[in-house]
Structures are given as structure tokens and as C-alpha cells.
Amino acid sequence: MPSEAHTIEAVIDIRKVSTRFGDYVVHSEISLEVRRGEIFALIGGSGSGKSTLLREMILLQRPDSGSIRVLGVDLQNLGDDDALALRQRWGVMFQQGGLFGSLTVTENIGWPLREHTALDDALIDQIAAWKLAMTGLEPEVGAQYPSELSGGMMKRAALARALALDPELLFLDEPTAGLDPDSAGGIDELVRKLRDLFGLTILMITHDLDLLWQVADRVAVLAEGKVQGIGSMSELSHMDNPAIRRFFDGPRGRAAQQQEKQQAEAQSGGKLGRPSWKRK
Amino acid sequence: MKPMSVEPAAIAQPAPAELALSGSWTARGIGAIEHQLESVQVPSTPEAIADGARIEALDTSGAWVLQKLLLRLRGEGRVVTLRGLRPEFARLLDIVAQHVADQADQPAPVASPSPTALARVGQSTEAAFEQTAALLGFVGESAVALATCVAHPARFRWRPVLYNIRSAGFDALPIVGLLSFLLGIVVAYQGADQLRQYGANIFVADLVGLSMLREFAPLITAIIIAGRSGSAYAAQIGTMAVTEEIDAMRTIGIAPLELLVLPKIIALVIALPLLTVFADVLGVYGGMIMARAQLGVGFGEFLDRFVKSVSMTSFMIGIGKAPVFAAIIVVIGCFQGFRTEGGADSVGRQTTRSVVQSIFLVVVADALFSVAFSALGI
Numbered sequence: 001m002p003s004e005a006h007t008i009e010a011v012i013d014i015r016k017v018s019t020r021f022g023d024y025v026v027h028s029e030i031s032l033e034v035r036r037g038e039i040f041a042l043i044g045g046s047g048s049g050k051s052t053l054l055r056e057m058i059l060l061q062r063p064d065s066g067s068i069r070v071l072g073v074d075l076q077n078l079g080d081d082d083a084l085a086l087r088q089r090w091g092v093m094f095q096q097g098g099l100f101g102s103l104t105v106t107e108n109i110g111w112p113l114r115e116h117t118a119l120d121d122a123l124i125d126q127i128a129a130w131k132l133a134m135t136g137l138e139p140e141v142g143a144q145y146p147s148e149l150s151g152g153m154m155k156r157a158a159l160a161r162a163l164a165l166d167p168e169l170l171f172l173d174e175p176t177a178g179l180d181p182d183s184a185g186g187i188d189e190l191v192r193k194l195r196d197l198f199g200l201t202i203l204m205i206t207h208d209l210d211l212l213w214q215v216a217d218r219v220a221v222l223a224e225g226k227v228q229g230i231g232s233m234s235e236l237s238h239m240d241n242p243a244i245r246r247f248f249d250g251p252r253g254r255a256a257q258q259q260e261k262q263q264a265e266a267q268s269g270g271k272l273g274r275p276s277w278k279r280k
Numbered sequence: 281m282k283p284m285s286v287e288p289a290a291i292a293q294p295a296p297a298e299l300a301l302s303g304s305w306t307a308r309g310i311g312a313i314e315h316q317l318e319s320v321q322v323p324s325t326p327e328a329i330a331d332g333a334r335i336e337a338l339d340t341s342g343a344w345v346l347q348k349l350l351l352r353l354r355g356e357g358r359v360v361t362l363r364g365l366r367p368e369f370a371r372l373l374d375i376v377a378q379h380v381a382d383q384a385d386q387p388a389p390v391a392s393p394s395p396t397a398l399a400r401v402g403q404s405t406e407a408a409f410e411q412t413a414a415l416l417g418f419v420g421e422s423a424v425a426l427a428t429c430v431a432h433p434a435r436f437r438w439r440p441v442l443y444n445i446r447s448a449g450f451d452a453l454p455i456v457g458l459l460s461f462l463l464g465i466v467v468a469y470q471g472a473d474q475l476r477q478y479g480a481n482i483f484v485a486d487l488v489g490l491s492m493l494r495e496f497a498p499l500i501t502a503i504i505i506a507g508r509s510g511s512a513y514a515a516q517i518g519t520m521a522v523t524e525e526i527d528a529m530r531t532i533g534i535a536p537l538e539l540l541v542l543p544k545i546i547a548l549v550i551a552l553p554l555l556t557v558f559a560d561v562l563g564v565y566g567g568m569i570m571a572r573a574q575l576g577v578g579f580g581e582f583l584d585r586f587v588k589s590v591s592m593t594s595f596m597i598g599i600g601k602a603p604v605f606a607a608i609i610v611v612i613g614c615f616q617g618f619r620t621e622g623g624a625d626s627v628g629r630q631t632t633r634s635v636v637q638s639i640f641l642v643v644v645a646d647a648l649f650s651v652a653f654s655a656l657g658i
Contacts, residue, residue: 088308134379
């Protein structure tokens with residue numbers, strides 16, 4: 001676990017980042033900070049530039065101006081070796097999983113270890129099997145190919161691969177999109193467990209209101225190229241900004257809020273539950 | 281856990297019953313001593329001590345290895361105390377211990393034994409039969425779809441047919457023309473030496489004309505189109521299968537065969553004979569150029585002889601094969617595309633198969649034609 005002094009340290013520090021596609025401005029001078037050990041969520045409508053911002057954080061794309069520091073390293077003018085070292089310190093779970101179709105699940109999970117460490121193959125397989133178990137998958141899944149997996153299993157396997165090198169920072173792109181409520185609930189719990197066990201910092205993009213209410217520590221709302229508000233969900237729910245209100249005033253927004261209130265009253269800090277009637 | 285300053289893990293044995301652990305017990309640092317760990321032995325005392333005070337970093341991989349080591353030493357009926365471990369590392373080790381125990385409880389998933397040679401032969405035979413049966417089924421379905429279209433011509437989609445004629449036919453003109461031109465040159469050049477020896481120079485027109493029109497032009501055109509368009513059909517349909525577009529079509533109520541296969545068949549059945557004619561012309565032209573350069577047979581003489589020696593039947597035989605080749609190429613390409621399942625890997629495999637199989641079947645069909653024609657005496 002991180003010591004107290006580290007808790008305030010910014011793991012991701014985005015300053016005045018602007019991005020344009022042609023004439024279309026995706027981000028205009030966005031600034032935000034993700035602290036060590038927190039679960040941070042980025043939300044916003046389609047086209048608000050969440051995914052672009054994520055891609056900029058994980059070195060897949062460069063912003064037009066501004067600076068991004070991840071784990072204390074400035075991404076601008078990063079050399080190849082430093083970039084490689086940095087990439088090994090974070091794990092990314094893509095929306096569609098991004099598992100390699102020609103490898104089994106176990107091979108997929110073990111691949112980062114095989115590439116970047118001198119470990120023995122047998123040991124790597126054992127560790128991969130454990131990471132698989134950690135994400136709640138059956139051992140038999142390890143021998144299967146990604147095309148044979150269901151959506152929820154695919155996400156879990158992708159998460160297991162993202163965890164292969166014990167990253168300090170985890171990026172999750174829509175971890176619960178397309179999952180049934182039960183699997184989504186499992187992911188909620190898994191994300192919290194990971195943070196609590198390993199002191200991970202987690203940044204996720206999500207639209208899942210349950211995930212936001214119950215797991216995220218802080219949430220940033222992106223709209224019109226700017227950060228419209230940052231805070232916990234209950235803080236955001238008291239803000240007047242129309243771009244933020246949209247997330248709370250719809251019928252689903254209200255239901256999730258209600259649910260959170262009831263749960264907070266019924267049990268303080270107990271198990272997580274999702275209303276079983278809720279459609280995903 | 282900064283990877284920049286990885287000090288590799290180390291293990292020392294200051295006293296026989298004492299292990300001193302130090303360094304970074306992480307995925308990156310542990311590799312150095314992994315094999316050393318297997319050979320660490322402790323004398324058969326009832327107690328041993330492992331000193332973890334100098335472990336600087338511990339991650340799940342390191343904890344896993346450490347736990348395995350402790351388990352092995354404890355397994356020999358000895359009490360091993362791990363002391364001095366930082367509290368956060370101890371927590372991690374506890375979690376790992378739980379999982380190591382879990383994994384030991386569960387029987388390792390039984391690796392399916394690799395099949396014997398005989399079993400492999402059996403499996404591939406079965407797969408070949410299955411594939412042949414499926415291909416026959418596909419041919420049948422396509423025929424039914426074609427019959428439906430003939431019965432309801434209004435439903436037929438002409439636009440994709442025109443598009444396919446352009447992409448598979450017109451766009452292929454340069455490559456087909458160039459290759460058959462070169463083939464004509466080669467045939468004339470190879471024949472020139474032999475013909476000159478007998479002073480039968482003028483027969484170069486027979487040689488080039490008959491071989492190009494009857495065999496080479498249809499065959500080379502079909503092979504080029506199989507490689508060029510057959511593969512494209514397989515890749516297109518395969519990718520659509522992977523992205524569930526085919527399923528979407530079915531749910532919307534559009535028969536995929538009607539939309540994807542029939543226009544291609546009709547287009548290529550029209551385009552391939554035309555391409556073959558084009559290949560005939562350029563092949564003979566190549567032969568003519570070579571005849572003049574090597575044998576001194578002028579264009580006029582060549583054409584004069586050509587008209588006399590090459591009958592209309594020979595020309596029609598060559599053109600007549602083309603629609604059959606066209607049907608083979610489209611059916612195999614589309615069939616392999618529809619058999620795609622899974623991901624990118626499968627698309628590549630099916631595309632390769634479509635090209636190999638369609639070229640193979642085109643050559644087989646050509647051989648069958650030759651046998652049939654010689655039996656019929658034409």
C-alpha cells in the first residue's frame with residue numbers, strides 16, 4: 001500500500017492539453033489530476049473526447065499542445081527506451097479486449113511476462129493461471145481462444161493481461177459495457193478489490209452509473225472540449241452545470257442515485273449489489 | 281517498484297539453516313535467481329529462518345516464487361519462519377499463499393494428449409469430408425438462390441453485378457493483358473528453335489494460336505482472377521462474418537447468398553470469358569512479335585496462316601471453359617469466406633485456402649475438359 005506521503009502525489013497530471021482533428025476541437029486546454037490509489041472515472045457524451053484523452057495518456061496519440069505527465073514522466077519528447085519502461089508500469093484494458101486471436105487466454109496473459117522478463121515458461125503459465133483466477137475466471141478458460149469467450153469472460157481475460165506485469169496504474173476503457181448486470185457487478189467488485197489489494201491507481205472511461213456511484217472515488221465530466229466538473233458522484237450531483245445535470249436527471253440517472261442512497265442507508269460499506277431489474 | 285532501478289533479487293545462505301533474501305523480488309528482478317531457487321537446500325533441521333528484511337520490492341510474480349520456495353521447504357516437514365518482511369509485502373504474500381493453496385487443490389487442467397499420427401490422419405480425413413459436404417451444400421444453396429432470382433427477376437440486384445464486372449473484370453485488364461502477352465512471347469520463343477530446325481517457321485502461328493486460344497489464355501486468366509478476386513471475395517465475406525454483418529443481414533431479412541454471392545457469380549461468368557478473349561488477343565500478339573523477330577515471319581503471313589489453322593471451335597473451346605472457371609472461383613472464394621469464424625487469424629487462413637483451392641480446382645477442371653474433348657474428338 002502506498003504510504004501517506006504518496007497519497008497526494010499526482011499519478012496522472014494533465015495540463016492545458018488541446019487536441020484538434022482538422023478544424024474540430026476535441027480538447028481545449030484540459031487540465032486534470034489523478035492521485036495515487038484512487039479510482040478515477042472519465043465520463044462524457046459520445047464524441048466528447050474521452051477516448052482520445054485516454055489514448056493520449058497511454059502514448060497512442062499526441063496532443064497538439066499541453067503537457068501530460070504519467071507516473072511522474074513527461075510524455076512529450078519521450079525516448080523509445082523510456083517509453084518502453086513506462087509502458088511496463090501501466091496496464092490497459094481495451095473496450096473490445098484487444099486479446100490476440102492467435103493465442104490462448106493463458107498465452108495472452110503470459111505474453112507481457114514472456115516479452116519483458118527472464119522468467120521460466122512453466123512459471124509464467126502458473127502466474128498467468130493465477131491472474132486468471134484473480135479475475136474470477138475458471139481454469140479451463142485458460143486453454144481457450146479469445147473467439148470462444150463470451151463478452152464478460154473476454155473483459156476479464158483482458159483485465160488479467162493488463163495485470164500481468166503488476167502495473168502501478170490501470171486504464172480501463174468501458175469495463176462493463178455490453179455486460180449483463182451480474183457480470184458487471186462482478187467487475188465493480190473486482191476493480192475495488194484490485195485497488196484495495198495492490199494499491200493500484202485506476203483510471204476508467206465508463207457510462208455505467210452503478211460503477212460510477214459505487215466504485216469511482218472521483219469523476220471528471222468532459223463536454224465541449226473542457227472538463228465541466230470534477231468530484232465524487234454526490235458532489236457532482238449538486239452541481240448546476242447542464243452538461244453534468246444530464247447524467248443525473250435522466251430516468252436512469254435518478255434510479256442509480258436512489259439506489260445508492262438506499263444502499264448507503266441500509267448498510268454502510270457492506271457488499272455491493274446491483275438492482276437485478278436494471279437493464280444494461 | 282520503479283523499473284529503472286531494478287536490483288535483481290538475490291538469495292544467500294549465511295548459515296545452513298538461514299536464508300537471506302534481498303533485492304527486488306519482482307517479475308523483472310526474479311529471473312536471475314529463478315533456477316538458483318530450485319536448488320536451494322536446507323539441512324534437515326526442524327527449523328529454518330528466511331530473512332526478508334532486505335527485500336526491497338515484491339510484486340505478485342515475486343511473491344508467487346517466494347511462496348513456492350517456502351512451500352517446498354515446509355513440505356519437507358520443517359518449520360520455516362519468514363521474518364522481517366515489510367507489512368505491505370506480508371499482506372501480498374498472504375494473498376498469494378491463498379491462491380497457491382487454491383491452485384494446488386484444483387487438479388491442473390488436463391492437457392489433451394497430442395494425437396497420434398493415425399488419429400491425425402483420421403481427423404484430417406474427417407475434416408476433408410466435412411468440408412466437401414459443406415461445399416456441396418453451399419453449391420446447392422447458391423443454385424436455389426439463383427433459381428429464386430430467375431423466378432423473381434425483379435428482386436435481382438443489378439448494381440452489384442455491374443460493380444463486380446468492373447472490379448473483377450475491367451480493373452484486371454492490364455495485368456491479364458500483360459501476362460498473356462508475355463506468355464505468347466515465351467511460347468513463340470520456345471517453339472522458334474525447334475521450328476527453325478525443320479524450316480517450318482510458319483507453323484509458329486499454329487503453335488501460338490492453338491496453345492494460347494485453347495489452353496493458356498483461359499488458364500492464365502482464371503489463375504490471375506482466382507488470386508486477385510477470389511481472395512478478395514473470401515476476405516470480404518470473412519471479415520463480414522467476423523463483424524456479425526452476415527448475421528445482421530439475415531435478421532434484417534436479406535439472404536446473404538442473394539446479396540453477396542449471386543452478383544459475383546453472374547458478374548464473373550460474364551467478365552471472365554471477355555477477359556479470356558482479351559488474353560487471346562494479347563497472347564497471339566506477343567507470339568506475332570516474337571515470330572517476326574526470331575523467325576522472320578511477318579504479321580501478314582502470320583495472320584494468314586493463323587486464320588487457316590485455328591478453327592472457330594478452338595476459339596470457342598477456350599472461351600467455353602471460362603464460365604466454368606468463373607463459377608469455381610466465385611463459389612470457392614465465397615464458400616471459404618462464409619466458413620470464417622473467430623477472428624483475424626481465421627480470415628487469413630480462409631483467404632489462403634480459397635486461393636489454393638480455386639486454383640487447384642481450375643486446373644483439375646481444365647484437365648477434365650482436355651480428357652472430355654479428346655474423347656469427343658474436338
